[in-house]
Amino acid sequence: MIVAKQKPIEEIIEEVKDSKKLLILGCNECVTVCEAGGKKEVAVLASALRMYFMNKGQEITIDEHTLERQCDHEYLEEIRGNIDQYDAVLSLACGVGVQFMAEKYFNIPILPGVDTCFMGATEERGVWSERCQGCGKCVLAKTGGICPVSRCAKRLFNGPCGGSTKGHCEINKDVVCGWQLIIDRLKELGKLDDYETLAPIKDWSTERAGGPRKVVREDLQA
Amino acid sequence: MPLQKKIKSGDFVVLGEFEPPKGVDFAPFLKNANQVKGRVDALVVPEMGNAVLKASSLGGCAMLQEAGVETVFQVCCRDRNRLALQADLLSASALGIRNVVVTAGEDIRFGDHPQARAVNDLDVIGLLETLQKLQGGKDLAGIELKGSPTYFMGSTIDTSTPGGLLEIELDSLKKKIDLGVEYIITNPVFDTRRFQQFVKRVDTTQVAIIPTVLLLKSAGMARYIDRNIKGTSIPSEIITGIQKAPDKVQECIAIAARITAQLKEMGMAGVLISTVGWEDRLPQILDEAKLS
Structure with a gap:
């Protein structure tokens, strides 16, 4: 999933301070799972903002709504009928949702309420960590199912650089050395030969080098 | 005698580490280089060691070559993509720089521009392959070069990694040798007996080992390294030796000279003496170690 975290409240206040009628729009997908922008977070944030502006004596109407997804035309259409009444939308979706909203509702400012962090997994409640950088050319078959792009x-x-110590990365002792994980797993799988083989020089053209990327499936197009 | 030839002949080589300035004043850099000209076989010019901004290795090498000093160009994967790396490698060759040491580069977070974006387009193995391709007359895209370079290829190795990780370093060394690496520069050595354990694991007929001798500057620096630099231990007699010495700087120089002499005695291919800002003291170390 896409992992995000809510922006600091001061930053959100700065974004919305000139609004008179604000819609806080949650998303029921990834940001709900990582507890950054689902229905619950929309409600908590709305209350916090209402209190803040009330204390300041500033009049503002804040409505709440959560869509099934903000990265899909179908669900975004759901709010077409009443979006014009707002002078801004604070979207708690990931950067994809914010942008898709902005493309669809061109004349209303769509403001981000979260910082989109990475594609990752829930390690435990309250802990999410990165697993994939979407490089566009997966090498996991050769690296024991552990990604050297996102984990190293x-x-x-x-193989590892000289900075690996007791299975941890030189940048931070709380970060596990990706290559230690790869080697341990290859050993377990009896595939250490894969480690001995030189990996071909990585073709990054499928990553971000070629500009914004697109996947087109003609067989699915209407 | 050129560095490559001297290493091949089995003669002990002496390298000095010369970091380019943070700025454009190369005068002290060149003055210090002139002091050791003819006494060192080459000067290794780091590429922004510890990710701290300095003038580039290529720039430093070009200045030194111009001054008649052989150099070792350090190329790291951290800051440039394959286009920039190849461009600099071609330029280096055209400037008469043949010796190249390939490293990954310390992580940007350790340096003075922690907000920068690391590149790491190629890893060390990929960069070594690139050097081979260029020497074969083609670039990484397979396009013919007008005139191909020749390099004397080296790399670095961390000999202090514990247990299983040393095996991994040695595996990696094997790959590097297959890709044309002929000499490896190690991390600083303070305990030559411990270092000997590493040396035993390497076939020195395949690759020349050039340990680094780091000039300590104070007992505090020695203690800091001993406590904080992974896998590097400094024998306590070295630290207390500095503490008790009436002339601490002289003692530090004597320690570096002593380790250098010991490594020569052990049959190492040479040493890289790293003086980290005290390049003007390098002649004294050479004097004390009785090197040319």
Whole structure:
């Protein structure tokens, strides 16, 4: 899933302070799972903002709504009928949702309420960590199912750098060395030969080097 | 004698580490280099060691070559993509720089521009492959070069990694040797007996080992390294030796000279003496170590 975290309240206040009628729009997908922008977070944030502006004596109407997804035309259409009454929308979706909203509702400011962080997994309640950087050319078959692009700080493809200590990365002792994980797993799978083989020089053209990316499936197009 | 030839001949080589300035005043850099000209076989010019902004290794090498000093160009994967790396490698060759040491580069977070974006387009193995391709007359895209470079290829190794990780370093060394690496520069050595354990694991007929001798500057620096630098221990007699010495700087120089002499005695291919800002003291170390 896409992992996000809510922006600091001061930053959100700065974004919305000139609004008279604000819609806080949650998303029921990834940001709900990582507890940054679902229905519950919309309600909590709305209350906090109402209190803040009330204390300041500033009049503002704040409505709440949560869509099934903000990255899909179908669900975004749901609010077409009443969006014009707002002078701004604070979207708690990831950066994709914010942008898709902005493309669809061109004349209303769509403001981000979360910082979109990475594609990751829930390690435990309240802890999410990165697993994929969407490089566009998956090498997991050769690396024991552990990704050197997202798990190694230097994105190395041929084993660890000299900075690995007791299975941890030189950048931070709380970060596990991706290559230690890869080697341990290859050992477990009896596939250490994969480690001995030189990895071909990575083709980054499928990553971000070629500008914004697109996947087109002609067989699915109308 | 050129560095490559001297290493091949089995003669002990002496390298000095010369960091380019943070700024454009190369005068002290060149003055210090002139002091050791003819006494060192080459000067290694780091590429922004510890990710701290300095003038580039290529710039430093070009200045030194111009002054008649052989250099070792350090190329790291951290800051440039494959286009920029190849461009600099071609320029280096055209400037007469043949010796290249390939490293990954310390993480940007350790440096003075922690907000920068690391590149790491190629890793060390990929960069070594690139050097081979260029020497073969083609760039990484397979396009023919007008005139191909020749390099004397080296890399670095961390000999202090504990247990299983040393195995991994040695595996990685094997890959590097297969890709044309002929010499490896190690992390600083303070305990030569412990270092000997590492040396035993390497086939020195395949690759020349050039340990680094780091000039300590104070007992405090020695203690800091001992406590904080992973896998590096400094024998307590070295630290107390500095503490008790009436002339602490002289003692630090004597320690570096002593380790250098010990490494020569052990049959190492050479040493890299790193003086970290005290390059003007390098002649004294060479004197004390009785090197040319």
